[in-house]
Amino acid sequence: MSGEPIPNDMDAVVLTAYEGPGSLRVQRRPVPKPGKDEVLVKVAASPINPSDLAALHGRYGFKPNPPFVPGGEGSGTVVAVGPGPMGRYFEGSRVACLWDGKRDGAWAQYMVASVKGGVLPLHDSVSLEQGATSVINPLTASAFIEIAKKGDHDAIVLTAAASSLGRMINRRAPREGVEVINVVRSGAEEELLRKQDASIVLDSTDPDFDEALRDACHEHDAHLAFDAVAGPMTTRLLRALPSGGKVTVYSALSFEAPQIAPDQLIFEGKSVDGFWLGPFMQSKNLLQLMLMWRRAQRLLPSDLKSDIRANVPLAEGPSAVEAYVREMTGGKFLLRPNG
Numbered sequence: 001m002s003g004e005p006i007p008n009d010m011d012a013v014v015l016t017a018y019e020g021p022g023s024l025r026v027q028r029r030p031v032p033k034p035g036k037d038e039v040l041v042k043v044a045a046s047p048i049n050p051s052d053l054a055a056l057h058g059r060y061g062f063k064p065n066p067p068f069v070p071g072g073e074g075s076g077t078v079v080a081v082g083p084g085p086m087g088r089y090f091e092g093s094r095v096a097c098l099w100d101g102k103r104d105g106a107w108a109q110y111m112v113a114s115v116k117g118g119v120l121p122l123h124d125s126v127s128l129e130q131g132a133t134s135v136i137n138p139l140t141a142s143a144f145i146e147i148a149k150k151g152d153h154d155a156i157v158l159t160a161a162a163s164s165l166g167r168m169i170n171r172r173a174p175r176e177g178v179e180v181i182n183v184v185r186s187g188a189e190e191e192l193l194r195k196q197d198a199s200i201v202l203d204s205t206d207p208d209f210d211e212a213l214r215d216a217c218h219e220h221d222a223h224l225a226f227d228a229v230a231g232p233m234t235t236r237l238l239r240a241l242p243s244g245g246k247v248t249v250y251s252a253l254s255f256e257a258p259q260i261a262p263d264q265l266i267f268e269g270k271s272v273d274g275f276w277l278g279p280f281m282q283s284k285n286l287l288q289l290m291l292m293w294r295r296a297q298r299l300l301p302s303d304l305k306s307d308i309r310a311n312v313p314l315a316e317g318p319s320a321v322e323a324y325v326r327e328m329t330g331g332k333f334l335l336r337p338n339g
Protein backbone atom coordinates (compact mmCIF):
# COMPACT_ATOMS: atom_id res chain seq x y z
CA MET A 1 0.00 0.00 0.00
CA SER A 2 2.76 2.46 0.92
CA GLY A 3 4.84 1.08 -1.93
CA GLU A 4 7.41 0.07 0.64
CA PRO A 5 7.69 -3.71 1.17
CA ILE A 6 6.75 -4.93 4.64
CA PRO A 7 9.42 -7.24 6.05
CA ASN A 8 8.64 -10.57 7.71
CA ASP A 9 10.60 -9.75 10.88
CA MET A 10 11.24 -6.65 12.93
CA ASP A 11 13.08 -5.38 16.00
CA ALA A 12 11.06 -4.98 19.16
CA VAL A 13 11.59 -4.32 22.85
CA VAL A 14 10.13 -7.37 24.59
CA LEU A 15 9.17 -7.89 28.23
CA THR A 16 10.21 -11.44 29.07
CA ALA A 17 8.78 -11.63 32.62
CA TYR A 18 6.81 -9.41 35.01
CA GLU A 19 9.98 -8.34 36.77
CA GLY A 20 10.28 -4.71 35.69
CA PRO A 21 12.75 -2.97 33.36
CA GLY A 22 15.48 -5.60 33.98
CA SER A 23 13.34 -8.09 32.04
CA LEU A 24 13.33 -6.06 28.82
CA ARG A 25 15.22 -7.44 25.82
CA VAL A 26 15.59 -6.27 22.24
CA GLN A 27 14.56 -9.21 20.05
CA ARG A 28 13.56 -10.11 16.51
CA ARG A 29 9.82 -10.81 16.21
CA PRO A 30 7.54 -11.52 13.26
CA VAL A 31 5.81 -8.41 11.91
CA PRO A 32 2.19 -8.82 13.11
CA LYS A 33 -0.65 -9.14 10.59
CA PRO A 34 -3.71 -6.90 10.94
CA GLY A 35 -6.97 -8.78 11.47
CA LYS A 36 -10.54 -7.58 10.92
CA ASP A 37 -10.91 -3.88 11.72
CA GLU A 38 -7.21 -3.61 12.48
CA VAL A 39 -4.38 -1.70 10.79
CA LEU A 40 -0.61 -2.21 10.68
CA VAL A 41 1.29 0.92 11.73
CA LYS A 42 4.96 1.50 10.94
CA VAL A 43 5.92 3.08 14.22
CA ALA A 44 7.77 6.41 14.05
CA ALA A 45 8.00 7.21 17.77
CA SER A 46 6.74 5.96 21.12
CA PRO A 47 7.32 7.50 24.56
CA ILE A 48 8.14 5.81 27.84
CA ASN A 49 5.29 6.64 30.20
CA PRO A 50 4.57 5.77 33.86
CA SER A 51 1.77 3.47 32.66
CA ASP A 52 4.42 1.51 30.74
CA LEU A 53 6.43 1.08 33.95
CA ALA A 54 3.30 -0.23 35.66
CA ALA A 55 2.80 -2.65 32.76
CA LEU A 56 6.37 -3.96 33.16
CA HIS A 57 5.43 -5.03 36.68
CA GLY A 58 2.03 -6.50 35.75
CA ARG A 59 0.31 -3.63 37.53
CA TYR A 60 -1.53 -2.07 34.61
CA GLY A 61 -5.18 -2.36 33.55
CA PHE A 62 -4.40 -5.21 31.17
CA LYS A 63 -1.91 -7.98 31.76
CA PRO A 64 -0.92 -10.08 28.73
CA ASN A 65 1.26 -13.14 29.26
CA PRO A 66 4.98 -12.40 28.71
CA PRO A 67 6.77 -12.33 26.38
CA PHE A 68 5.05 -9.34 24.82
CA VAL A 69 5.92 -5.92 23.40
CA PRO A 70 4.96 -3.05 25.75
CA GLY A 71 4.45 0.57 24.72
CA GLY A 72 1.13 2.25 25.46
CA GLU A 73 1.08 4.88 22.74
CA GLY A 74 2.95 5.93 19.64
CA SER A 75 2.70 7.46 16.21
CA GLY A 76 3.36 6.27 12.71
CA THR A 77 1.95 5.56 9.27
CA VAL A 78 -0.65 2.95 8.38
CA VAL A 79 1.07 0.59 5.91
CA ALA A 80 -1.50 -2.23 5.73
CA VAL A 81 -5.12 -2.76 6.70
CA GLY A 82 -7.01 -5.91 7.66
CA PRO A 83 -10.41 -6.98 6.33
CA GLY A 84 -13.42 -4.81 7.08
CA PRO A 85 -14.48 -1.42 5.73
CA MET A 86 -13.30 0.70 8.66
CA GLY A 87 -9.57 0.15 8.19
CA ARG A 88 -9.64 1.58 4.66
CA TYR A 89 -10.37 5.02 6.07
CA PHE A 90 -6.87 4.99 7.59
CA GLU A 91 -4.95 3.61 4.57
CA GLY A 92 -1.67 5.51 4.24
CA SER A 93 -2.59 7.91 7.06
CA ARG A 94 -0.34 9.32 9.74
CA VAL A 95 -1.87 8.27 13.04
CA ALA A 96 -1.49 8.18 16.79
CA CYS A 97 -1.87 4.58 17.95
CA LEU A 98 -2.79 3.01 21.27
CA TRP A 99 -2.04 -0.37 22.80
CA ASP A 100 -5.11 -2.29 23.99
CA GLY A 101 -3.31 -5.25 25.57
CA LYS A 102 -4.84 -7.71 23.08
CA ARG A 103 -2.01 -7.34 20.53
CA ASP A 104 1.56 -6.11 21.07
CA GLY A 105 2.42 -2.50 21.97
CA ALA A 106 4.30 0.33 20.28
CA TRP A 107 7.91 -0.38 21.28
CA ALA A 108 8.51 -2.13 17.96
CA GLN A 109 9.07 -1.27 14.32
CA TYR A 110 5.47 -2.22 13.52
CA MET A 111 2.33 -2.57 15.63
CA VAL A 112 -1.22 -3.63 14.95
CA ALA A 113 -3.92 -1.31 16.29
CA SER A 114 -7.68 -1.58 16.31
CA VAL A 115 -9.65 0.95 14.30
CA LYS A 116 -12.17 0.87 17.17
CA GLY A 117 -10.40 3.40 19.38
CA GLY A 118 -6.79 2.30 18.81
CA VAL A 119 -5.90 4.71 15.99
CA LEU A 120 -6.56 8.41 15.70
CA PRO A 121 -5.75 10.38 12.52
CA LEU A 122 -3.16 13.11 12.95
CA HIS A 123 -3.83 16.59 11.59
CA ASP A 124 -1.35 17.76 8.93
CA SER A 125 -0.01 20.37 11.35
CA VAL A 126 0.98 17.70 13.92
CA SER A 127 4.42 16.14 13.49
CA LEU A 128 4.96 12.43 14.12
CA GLU A 129 7.08 13.43 17.12
CA GLN A 130 4.20 15.45 18.58
CA GLY A 131 1.77 12.70 17.61
CA ALA A 132 3.65 10.14 19.70
CA THR A 133 2.59 11.86 22.93
CA SER A 134 -0.69 13.29 21.69
CA VAL A 135 -3.18 10.98 23.33
CA ILE A 136 -2.61 9.75 26.88
CA ASN A 137 -1.55 12.92 28.67
CA PRO A 138 -3.23 15.59 26.50
CA LEU A 139 -6.61 13.85 26.66
CA THR A 140 -6.23 13.15 30.38
CA ALA A 141 -5.43 16.82 31.02
CA SER A 142 -8.53 17.76 29.00
CA ALA A 143 -10.58 15.18 30.92
CA PHE A 144 -9.52 16.46 34.35
CA ILE A 145 -10.40 20.03 33.41
CA GLU A 146 -13.74 18.89 31.99
CA ILE A 147 -14.49 16.92 35.20
CA ALA A 148 -13.56 19.92 37.36
CA LYS A 149 -15.72 22.30 35.34
CA LYS A 150 -18.71 19.95 35.19
CA GLY A 151 -18.51 19.61 38.99
CA ASP A 152 -18.28 23.40 39.45
CA HIS A 153 -14.84 23.10 41.02
CA ASP A 154 -12.97 26.41 40.89
CA ALA A 155 -9.86 24.72 42.32
CA ILE A 156 -8.37 21.23 42.22
CA VAL A 157 -5.44 19.54 43.96
CA LEU A 158 -2.94 17.66 41.82
CA THR A 159 -0.15 15.37 43.05
CA ALA A 160 3.05 14.51 41.10
CA ALA A 161 2.30 17.91 39.64
CA ALA A 162 5.67 18.48 37.94
CA SER A 163 4.95 15.54 35.61
CA SER A 164 4.33 16.15 31.90
CA LEU A 165 0.62 15.79 32.60
CA GLY A 166 0.86 18.15 35.57
CA ARG A 167 2.58 20.79 33.49
CA MET A 168 -0.13 20.53 30.82
CA ILE A 169 -2.83 20.95 33.45
CA ASN A 170 -0.99 23.93 34.94
CA ARG A 171 -0.84 25.64 31.55
CA ARG A 172 -4.44 24.84 30.62
CA ALA A 173 -6.54 24.88 33.80
CA PRO A 174 -6.12 28.58 34.72
CA ARG A 175 -7.26 29.57 31.22
CA GLU A 176 -10.39 27.52 31.87
CA GLY A 177 -10.98 29.17 35.24
CA VAL A 178 -9.70 26.32 37.38
CA GLU A 179 -6.99 27.02 39.99
CA VAL A 180 -4.44 24.24 40.65
CA ILE A 181 -3.02 23.43 44.09
CA ASN A 182 0.13 21.59 43.13
CA VAL A 183 1.81 18.91 45.24
CA VAL A 184 5.41 17.96 44.38
CA ARG A 185 8.12 16.10 46.23
CA SER A 186 11.24 18.26 45.79
CA GLY A 187 12.44 21.85 45.64
CA ALA A 188 13.56 21.34 42.03
CA GLU A 189 10.04 20.30 41.03
CA GLU A 190 8.59 23.29 42.87
CA GLU A 191 10.96 25.60 40.98
CA LEU A 192 10.02 24.03 37.66
CA LEU A 193 6.34 24.71 38.23
CA ARG A 194 6.92 28.22 39.57
CA LYS A 195 8.89 29.05 36.40
CA GLN A 196 5.75 28.01 34.56
CA ASP A 197 3.78 30.58 36.62
CA ALA A 198 2.10 28.08 38.95
CA SER A 199 1.09 30.09 42.00
CA ILE A 200 0.36 27.35 44.56
CA VAL A 201 3.06 24.69 44.86
CA LEU A 202 3.51 22.64 48.03
CA ASP A 203 6.36 20.22 48.70
CA SER A 204 5.13 17.06 50.43
CA THR A 205 8.53 16.63 52.11
CA ASP A 206 8.17 19.93 54.02
CA PRO A 207 7.41 19.43 57.73
CA ASP A 208 4.38 21.75 57.60
CA PHE A 209 3.02 20.27 54.35
CA ASP A 210 -0.22 18.81 55.75
CA GLU A 211 -1.18 22.06 57.43
CA ALA A 212 -0.28 24.12 54.34
CA LEU A 213 -2.28 21.79 52.09
CA ARG A 214 -5.29 21.95 54.39
CA ASP A 215 -5.11 25.75 54.50
CA ALA A 216 -4.83 26.00 50.69
CA CYS A 217 -7.76 23.61 50.13
CA HIS A 218 -9.99 25.55 52.52
CA GLU A 219 -8.90 28.97 51.26
CA HIS A 220 -9.56 28.04 47.62
CA ASP A 221 -12.59 25.86 48.38
CA ALA A 222 -10.91 22.88 46.67
CA HIS A 223 -13.07 19.77 47.08
CA LEU A 224 -11.47 17.62 44.37
CA ALA A 225 -7.98 16.10 44.35
CA PHE A 226 -6.42 14.07 41.54
CA ASP A 227 -3.87 11.71 43.06
CA ALA A 228 -1.15 9.97 41.03
CA VAL A 229 0.87 8.82 44.04
CA ALA A 230 -1.48 6.70 46.26
CA GLY A 231 -0.10 5.10 49.47
CA PRO A 232 -0.21 7.52 52.43
CA MET A 233 -0.67 10.50 50.08
CA THR A 234 -4.30 9.54 49.44
CA THR A 235 -5.24 9.91 53.09
CA ARG A 236 -3.21 13.12 53.48
CA LEU A 237 -5.28 14.57 50.63
CA LEU A 238 -8.53 13.29 52.12
CA ARG A 239 -7.72 14.93 55.45
CA ALA A 240 -6.80 18.22 53.78
CA LEU A 241 -10.00 18.58 51.72
CA PRO A 242 -13.08 20.27 53.22
CA SER A 243 -16.06 18.06 54.16
CA GLY A 244 -17.61 16.33 51.15
CA GLY A 245 -14.31 16.37 49.25
CA LYS A 246 -13.24 13.63 46.86
CA VAL A 247 -9.88 12.11 45.93
CA THR A 248 -9.69 10.61 42.46
CA VAL A 249 -6.80 8.16 42.27
CA TYR A 250 -5.44 8.00 38.73
CA SER A 251 -2.11 6.26 39.26
CA ALA A 252 -0.03 4.62 41.99
CA LEU A 253 3.47 5.99 41.42
CA SER A 254 4.38 4.94 44.98
CA PHE A 255 3.51 1.34 43.96
CA GLU A 256 1.46 1.26 47.20
CA ALA A 257 -2.27 0.81 47.69
CA PRO A 258 -4.07 4.05 48.58
CA GLN A 259 -4.45 4.51 52.32
CA ILE A 260 -7.93 5.65 53.27
CA ALA A 261 -8.78 6.92 56.76
CA PRO A 262 -12.29 5.57 57.51
CA ASP A 263 -13.22 8.55 59.70
CA GLN A 264 -12.92 10.79 56.65
CA LEU A 265 -15.43 8.66 54.72
CA ILE A 266 -17.85 8.10 57.60
CA PHE A 267 -17.88 11.37 59.50
CA GLU A 268 -16.74 13.89 56.85
CA GLY A 269 -18.70 12.63 53.85
CA LYS A 270 -15.56 12.38 51.76
CA SER A 271 -14.98 9.78 49.05
CA VAL A 272 -12.33 8.14 46.88
CA ASP A 273 -12.76 6.92 43.32
CA GLY A 274 -10.55 6.17 40.33
CA PHE A 275 -9.94 7.51 36.83
CA TRP A 276 -8.74 5.69 33.71
CA LEU A 277 -8.68 7.45 30.37
CA GLY A 278 -9.99 4.45 28.37
CA PRO A 279 -13.42 4.20 30.03
CA PHE A 280 -13.66 8.00 30.16
CA MET A 281 -13.25 8.12 26.37
CA GLN A 282 -15.67 5.22 25.88
CA SER A 283 -18.31 7.25 27.72
CA LYS A 284 -18.22 9.83 24.91
CA ASN A 285 -20.11 9.69 21.62
CA LEU A 286 -18.23 9.94 18.32
CA LEU A 287 -18.85 13.66 17.88
CA GLN A 288 -17.67 14.47 21.41
CA LEU A 289 -14.55 12.34 20.83
CA MET A 290 -13.75 14.05 17.54
CA LEU A 291 -14.15 17.50 19.07
CA MET A 292 -11.95 16.58 22.02
CA TRP A 293 -9.30 15.09 19.71
CA ARG A 294 -9.34 18.06 17.35
CA ARG A 295 -8.99 20.51 20.25
CA ALA A 296 -6.17 18.51 21.84
CA GLN A 297 -4.24 18.44 18.54
CA ARG A 298 -4.60 22.20 18.19
CA LEU A 299 -3.10 22.69 21.65
CA LEU A 300 -0.20 20.24 21.19
CA PRO A 301 2.38 22.92 20.37
CA SER A 302 1.37 25.04 23.35
CA ASP A 303 -0.61 24.10 26.46
CA LEU A 304 -0.61 20.35 25.80
CA LYS A 305 3.04 20.14 24.78
CA SER A 306 5.30 17.32 26.03
CA ASP A 307 8.97 18.12 26.59
CA ILE A 308 11.17 15.55 24.85
CA ARG A 309 14.39 14.69 26.71
CA ALA A 310 15.92 12.38 24.11
CA ASN A 311 15.20 10.42 20.95
CA VAL A 312 16.41 6.86 21.46
CA PRO A 313 16.97 4.02 18.99
CA LEU A 314 15.11 0.82 19.83
CA ALA A 315 18.36 -0.98 20.71
CA GLU A 316 18.79 1.47 23.60
CA GLY A 317 15.16 1.10 24.74
CA PRO A 318 15.86 -1.00 27.86
CA SER A 319 18.59 1.37 29.11
CA ALA A 320 16.36 4.40 28.39
CA VAL A 321 13.65 2.83 30.56
CA GLU A 322 16.20 2.44 33.39
CA ALA A 323 17.29 6.09 32.98
CA TYR A 324 13.66 7.23 33.02
CA VAL A 325 12.97 5.33 36.25
CA ARG A 326 15.92 7.10 37.89
CA GLU A 327 14.56 10.58 37.02
CA MET A 328 11.12 10.96 35.56
CA THR A 329 10.59 14.72 35.70
CA GLY A 330 13.06 15.72 33.00
CA GLY A 331 10.84 15.09 29.94
CA LYS A 332 9.98 12.12 27.79
CA PHE A 333 12.30 9.60 26.20
CA LEU A 334 10.99 8.85 22.71
CA LEU A 335 11.82 5.46 21.23
CA ARG A 336 12.45 5.70 17.49
CA PRO A 337 11.95 2.13 16.22
CA ASN A 338 12.63 2.94 12.57
CA GLY A 339 15.49 5.39 13.07
Ligand SMILES: NC(=O)c1ccc[n+]([C@@H]2O[C@H](COP(=O)([O-])OP(=O)(O)OC[C@H]3O[C@@H](n4cnc5c(N)ncnc54)[C@H](OP(=O)(O)O)[C@@H]3O)[C@@H](O)[C@H]2O)c1
Binds near residue numbers: 164326
Ligand atom coordinates in the same frame (compact mmCIF):
# COMPACT_ATOMS: atom_id res chain seq x y z
N1 LIG B 1 -5.27 7.03 34.80
C1 LIG B 1 -5.01 7.49 33.59
O1 LIG B 1 -5.79 7.29 32.64
C2 LIG B 1 -3.75 8.28 33.35
C3 LIG B 1 -3.55 8.93 32.13
C4 LIG B 1 -2.40 9.71 31.96
C5 LIG B 1 -1.43 9.79 32.95
N2 LIG B 1 -1.66 9.08 34.12
C6 LIG B 1 -0.68 9.17 35.21
O2 LIG B 1 -0.28 10.50 35.36
C7 LIG B 1 0.99 10.53 36.00
C8 LIG B 1 1.90 11.50 35.27
O3 LIG B 1 2.21 10.95 34.00
P1 LIG B 1 3.35 11.66 33.12
O4 LIG B 1 3.52 10.92 31.86
O5 LIG B 1 3.02 13.10 33.05
O6 LIG B 1 4.61 11.45 34.06
P2 LIG B 1 6.13 11.96 33.90
O7 LIG B 1 6.21 13.16 33.05
O8 LIG B 1 6.97 10.80 33.56
O9 LIG B 1 6.47 12.38 35.38
C9 LIG B 1 6.24 11.54 36.48
C10 LIG B 1 6.30 12.40 37.71
O10 LIG B 1 5.93 11.63 38.85
C11 LIG B 1 6.86 11.88 39.90
N3 LIG B 1 6.91 10.71 40.78
C12 LIG B 1 7.36 9.48 40.49
N4 LIG B 1 7.23 8.67 41.55
C13 LIG B 1 6.67 9.43 42.52
C14 LIG B 1 6.30 9.16 43.88
N5 LIG B 1 6.44 7.94 44.41
N6 LIG B 1 5.80 10.18 44.60
C15 LIG B 1 5.64 11.42 44.08
N7 LIG B 1 5.97 11.73 42.80
C16 LIG B 1 6.48 10.73 42.04
C17 LIG B 1 8.16 12.11 39.17
O11 LIG B 1 9.06 12.79 40.00
P3 LIG B 1 10.61 12.34 40.10
O12 LIG B 1 11.30 12.88 38.93
O13 LIG B 1 10.99 12.95 41.41
O14 LIG B 1 10.62 10.84 40.12
C18 LIG B 1 7.68 12.95 37.98
O15 LIG B 1 7.56 14.31 38.33
C19 LIG B 1 1.50 9.10 35.99
O16 LIG B 1 1.32 8.53 37.26
C20 LIG B 1 0.60 8.41 34.97
O17 LIG B 1 0.47 7.03 35.19
C21 LIG B 1 -2.77 8.35 34.33
